[in-house]
Amino acid sequence: MTEPLILAVPKGRILEECLPLLARVGIEPEPAFSDESSRALRFRTNRPGIDLIRVRAFDVATFVAHGAAQLGIVGSDVLAEFDYSELYAPVDLGIGHCRLSVAEPADLAAKDDPRGWSHVRIATKYPNATRRHFEARGVQAECVKLNGAMELAPVLGLAPRIVDLVSSGRTLKENGLVEVEVIAQVTSRLIANRAAFKTRPEVVPLVDAFRRAVIGADAA
Known part of the structure; x- marks a missing residue:
C-alpha cells in the first residue's frame, strides 16, 4: 500500500x-x-x-x-x-502577499539615504537573502540572526536596522520604525x-x- x-x-x-x-x-x-x-x-x-x-x-x-x-x-x-x-x-x-523590507528608526530615516550605505548592521531571520541583496549593491551586510521580536533590535541597540516581512506596516509604526527599502515582494x-x-x-x-x-x- x-x-x-x-x-x-x-x-x-x-x-x-x-x-x-x-x-x-x-x-x-x-x-x-x-x-x-x-x-x-x-x-x-x-x-x-x-x-x-x-x-x-x-x-x-x-x-x-x-x-x-x-x-x-x-x-x-x-x-x-x-x-x-x-x-x-x-x-x-x-x-x-507582503514584502521583505529594510526598516530603521524614524529619526534615523529622516537623515539617512540607503543609496549611500557601504556597510550595514542588520537584525533579521533572513541573513542569507539579506546578504545577497546588499552584496549585489556592493554593500557589506553584517547580519545578526533573530527568530522574532525584530523590532526590539534598534530600540535596544542590537542593530540599527532590521530586515523583516511587512504587510500593513502597523507593527513597524507602533515600534517607531519606518520602511526604507523593499528587498522583494512576497x-x-x-x-x-x-x-x-x-x-x-x-x-x-x-x-x-x-x-x-x-x-x-x-x-x-
Whole structure:
C-alpha cells in the first residue's frame, strides 16, 4: 500500500488563506485540524491518499526538501533564504502577499539615504537573502540572526536596522520604525520535492489541481 502524500502547510497568518484554496482543490482537513486546543501536527483529510502536517513556515521548506513531505505551501521569502536545490516551486498561489523590507528608526530615516550605505548592521531571520541583496549593491551586510521580536533590535541597540516581512506596516509604526527599502515582494508558492515529482505519479495531477484553483480564483 502506497503511503499517503504529505502536504506541509504553515502555521500562522498564511494558513487562513490556505484553507479556501485547499477546499477548491478538493482537500478538506479532519475536524481536529480546526481544534485550537489540539496538539496534533499531522492530520488526515477527506482524501485517503493525502495527509497534512502543520509546521512553522521556515520548516515547510526543510520537510519538503528532505523528502519528509512531498508537497508544501510556503512564502517566497523562505525559498529565497534557503535556496534548496531539491525544491521545485511550480505554482504561485497568489496568497500571503507582503514584502521583505529594510526598516530603521524614524529619526534615523529622516537623515539617512540607503543609496549611500557601504556597510550595514542588520537584525533579521533572513541573513542569507539579506546578504545577497546588499552584496549585489556592493554593500557589506553584517547580519545578526533573530527568530522574532525584530523590532526590539534598534530600540535596544542590537542593530540599527532590521530586515523583516511587512504587510500593513502597523507593527513597524507602533515600534517607531519606518520602511526604507523593499528587498522583494512576497507571495506563497506550492513547492514539491523534485524526486517525489518524478517518482510519485499522484504529485503531478495534484499540482495541476492547485494551478487550476489559482486560475479559477483569479477569474472569479
